[in-house]
Amino acid sequence: MQSAKCKVNVLLPIAAVLATAVISIAAAQAPAPNPTAPAAPAGNADTGKKLFVSVGCYQCHGYEAQGGSAGPRLAPRPLPYAGFSRYVRRPTNQMPPYTERLVPDTDLAHIYAYLQSRPTPPAAATIPLLQ
Numbered sequence: 742m743q744s745a746k747c748k749v750n751v752l753l754p755i756a757a758v759l760a761t762a763v764i765s766i767a768a769a770q771a772p773a774p775n776p777t778a779p780a781a782p783a784g785n786a787d788t789g790k791k792l793f794v795s796v797g798c799y800q801c802h803g804y805e806a807q808g809g810s811a812g813p814r815l816a817p818r819p820l821p822y823a824g825f826s827r828y829v830r831r832p833t834n835q836m837p838p839y840t841e842r843l844v845p846d847t848d849l850a851h852i853y854a855y856l857q858s859r860p861t862p863p864a865a866a867t868i869p870l871l872q
């Protein structure tokens with residue numbers, strides 16, 4: 742009896758923490774459209790592509806920023822630049838923070854340009870295997 746109760750005492754808080762994590766990941770992924778947001782600083786997509794790999798963003802978000810098991814899709818429509826840069830500097834969940842020293846604002850602008858330059862994925866209806 743004692744050990745079953747003990748298991749519940751251990752598992753319940755773990756389940757609660759997992760549920761909170763799932764909810765906050767969903768919240769972090771919600772797009773925040775803001776038509777008055779300032780435009781992104783100019784960046785170069787080719788430079789951004791190299792930085793996306795050398796800095797390590799690809800490890801969780803995939804080479805095409807298509808998302809994967811370790812990080813959500815970022816391209817081709819990343820968050821508005823202000824929210825994007827705020828999140829990279831001070832992530833609120835599992836993502837490690839990238840300071841200005843590690844990824845200067847100019848580099849972040851290049852990365853942002855790379856994300857925006859990714860082609861839009863084809864609609865599911867046009868993929869025969871999915872029909």
Ligand code: HEC
Pocket residue numbers: 766769770771796797798799800801802811812813814815819820824825826828829832833834835836837839844852
């Ligand atoms: C260790 C894995 C990891 C790495 C490396 C990583 N991220 Fe993330 N990123 C995540 C996860 C996981 C999330 C989802 C929210 C969370 O848990 O923080 C996320 C969320 C984000 C978000 C906000 C969510 C959204 O939909 O836009 C942005 C922006 C972002 N990442 C950009 C970057 C950039 C740019 C880099 C490289 C400088 C990077 N990430 C590197 C794991 C990672």
